[in-house]
Amino acid sequence: MLDYTLRRLGGVLATLVLLSMFTFVLSRAIPGGPWDVGVEIPRTPEQIAMFKEKYGLDKPIWQQYLVWLRNAVTLDFGSPYMAPEMSVTQLILRQLPYSALVGGLAAALAITVGVILGMIAAARQNTWADIVINSAAVVVGTIPGFVLGFVLIYFFAAKLRWFPSGGWSDTGYKTLVLPVTAFGVPATGGVARWTRQCMVEAMSSDYVRTAYAKGVRQAGVMSRHVLRNALIPMITSFLPMFPAMMTGSVFIEHTFGIPGLGQWFVSSSFSRDYPMVLGITIFWAVLIALTYFVTDILYGVIDPRVRLTEKEG
C-alpha cells in the first residue's frame, strides 16, 4: 500500500511539473499581454518595457519559469496582477470558501437527492415511479444552471419576494437558497440517472439472484449487496463532482453575484494574469489529483479485489 501511495504521489508531482511548464508557455503564447488589459490606445513600447521590468517579464522565458518553479516549491506563486496587495495563495484561499460553500451544498444536494431518487427508480423499475423520476431527471438534467437561476429569481425573488435575488449580503442562509438550488438541481438529474443505472446493473447480477434465493429480504439485498456493488462506479462519478462544483461556476456566480473563485478562473486568463493563471491551474490540478487519489483509496476500502490486484501486480 505504501509503495502504491508513493508511486501515485510521484506521478502526481511529475504531472504537476509538466502541467505547470505547459501552462507557463501556453499562457505567454496567447496574443497580447497583461499590459493590454482594458486599454483603448495600445501602450507604447516604453510603457510595455516598464511593465515587463516591474514584473520580471523581461527575462528569457526559461529563466522566468525556473524562478517561478523555485518559488512554487515554497508555495509562493507570486502576486496576481489583478490584486497586487496579496499573494496568489492568499487570494485563492480567500475566495475559495464562497465557491466551496455554494458548490459543496449544491453537490451535497445533488448527490443526496439524486441517489435517493435513483435508488427508488431502480427498486421500482419500470413502474410509474421509475418513469416519473427518469423523465424528471432528464428534464432537469438538461436545464443549464444559469437558466434555472433566472427562472428562480423571477418567481422567488421578483414575484414572491421570498429570497434575495443574489449577492452576498447579510441575509444569511436565504442568500444561499436560490444559487444552491440553481446549481444543484440540474446535477441532481444526472446523479439520479447514473444511480439508477448502476443499481439496475447490480440488481441483475448473479449474487443478487443468489441472495434472493437464500431468502434475504429486499431491503437487505439492496443495502448489503446491490448498493455496495453499485457504489464503485457511483464513487468514480460523484466524488470528482465536489472539486468541480466547489471551485465555482462562473455562470452561477455571475447570475447571483457570488464573490467566488469561478470568476477568477475566467478573468485571469482573459487578463493575462500569468501568476494567477498558473496558481489556479496548479490548485485545480492538485485538487483533482487528490480527489482521484482518495477515490482510489476508497475503491480499495469498498472492493477488496482492488487491493488484491495491486498486490498481484
Added chain:
Amino acid sequence: MSRITRRRLLQSAGAAAATAALAACQPVVVEKAVEKVVKETVVVKEAVEVEKEVTRVVQAAAPTGPTNALGVTLPADALPLDQQYRLIAVGRPGEQAGGSYGHEMESLYNRAYPLGYGSEVLTQLDIERNPQGVACESWSIAEDGLAWDFKLRKELKFADGKPITAHDWVWTFRRSFEKGYDFGWFFYDILNAQQVLAGELPPEELGMEAMDDFTLRIKTKEFVPYIPSLGVWAFVAPPQAYEQYGENWAVNPQQYIASGPWTLKEFERGVKWTFDLNPEYKGVNRPYYTQLRARTLPTGLPAYIAGDIQQHSIGIDTPAGEVAIVNANPILRSESHPQPSLVTWYIGFNTTGKFKPLDDINVRMALSRAIDKEKIIGEVGRGFAYPAWGLVPNGFPGNSHEMLKGREPNQFDPQAAKELLAKAGFPNGQGFPKFELWIRNPQPYMVTLCEAVQAAWKEHLNIDVDLYPTDHQSFTARTFRERDIPIYFVGYSMDFYDPATFMSVFRSGGRHPHDDPAYDEAFNTGNSTRDPRRRLELLSEAEAILVDHVGYIFLIQPFSVALWPCNLAGEGIRPNSAGFQSDTAYGGGANPWVGAYWSDSDCRKRL
C-alpha cells in the same frame, strides 16, 4: 443639425419594444403592427408627466430633513440617513473598475473602483455637460493661448490634515507619467506629455507647474480649448501616502488618505468595499448620500424589480421580452430614462500596404457603398441605435450627422459599388483576397451586425470575409500594436464633451493602422482655432475628410435606457436642456454622487 430629444429616444425605444414583442408573440400584418406602435407611444406621454412630477418634488422639498456627516441637510422627504446609501456592483476581476489599484492616477484601466470617490478631481461636468471647477475655483488662459492657470481652492486638505497644493498636483502627474501611466495618452495635449511618457524627457519637463501654492499652470504646445474638460480625469494623489505605504495604499482602509468627499471604510478584493463620507472634506462636492456600498450583486431586470439592485439598463442587446415587460409596466416605464449615444462602432481597414488592395480607396469606397446602413441598423438596432454617418455620435456636441449623411461613402448604391470594385481590378469580386474581420469583445448585436455586413459584401460584391470574434487583449495586440489584421470592428466612446474626444484618436500614428495626412492637417487646424463657432465648422470639415477617405466605415451609434427607482430625487437628477437625466448626477470622469437622495415615497409599492 438635428438633436436627440427625450421624446425621440423614447419613441424609438417604445417602437422597438412593441415591434419586438409583437414579432415574438404572433405573426401580424404590418398595418396592425403600426397600430400597436402608435399605441405604445403612450409611453412618451407618461414619461413626460413623470418628468414634470420630479421637477415639482424637487421644488417643493424644503431643507428640513436629517443632516449627514458632511453637514449637508437633506430635504424633508428624505429617508433616514441609514438608508441613504448607494448600492454599487463590485467590479469583476479583469473589468476596468475591478482592477488592481485604488488611485486613478496609478492606473485608469486597471483600477479598483469607479472614479473620484476618495480623490478630488480638478473639474467635473455639470448637468449641461459644461466643465466646472471642483479642486479649482476658476481658470484663465494666457493671451497666447498656450498656458492655463487653475486657481486651486485653498480650503482643501487631505484627510490627514495636509493642505492640497499645486505642488501635489504637479507631483501626481510627474509620478504617473514617469511610471508609464496607462491613460497618459489622454493628456498628450499637455506640453511634452508624450515625450515624458516615452521616457525621452525627464518628468520635470512635463508642461505642468506650480506657480505658487494654489496656482497650477498647464502648458500646451498649441491652443487647446478643452483643457478644463480634460480636468474631469485629473485626480490629486497624496505624496505622503506613497512615501509611507507604497503604491497599494489606496486599497487599504488603514492607509487610505482621502482628498475627495468619500473615504475608504472597508475593502475586500472582489467581494466588497465601502466608502463613507470624509468628514474632513471642505470642497464643493457635498453628497446627500451617506455611504457608497459596493457588493457583488445579482444582475438583470428581476433583481432590479426585487429591489436588490438600484440601477438597470435596457438596450440593443436586451431580450425583446424584457423590453416588453418594462413597457407594459407603468412604474418601470416611469423609471426609464433614455440616455444619449456616446459611442460609435465602426469597421476599420488596415491601409498600411500589408493587405492589398485595402490601401486602394476605390476598394474601400466600394465596400462602404455596398452597405445599406439604414436598413441594417434599423433591423439590428431594434430602436436602440442610430446609423452612424460619421465619427461623432448623433446628438453629441459638434456632430455633423445630417451633413455627413449625404457624403459619398454613406450612399448605398450596389451598382456603383460594383463599378468601383471593377475599377480597382476586381470585376464581380474576382481575385479579391479573402480577409478576416476581427470583432473586439463581441456582444450579440455586434456579431449580427458584422454578419449583415458580411452578407452585404457577398451579395453585392461577391466578396468573402471571415468573421473572427476575439477578446480585448488579443484584439488590441494584433490589430492596433502589431497591425497585422486586415479589417476590424471596434468602437470608441467619449471621454469629454467635445468632438475632439473622438477625432483626436483618429490622427495618423495613433491607435489605427490607417494614416491620413489630409485629415491630420484639417483636424489640427480646426482644433486649435480660437473662435468656437469657426472651430466646430473646421472640425466638421475634417470629419468629412475622414468619412470621404473611407479608412473607416462608421456603422452604428447605440444608446440605452437607464432605469432607477422612482423614489430617487434631488436636483442632481433633473433633466438637462436636452431632456436627459442621469442618476449619477454631475460627473465626467469622476462621479461623486452629488445631488441625489432617496425620498420617502411609496411609488414602487405596486411594482
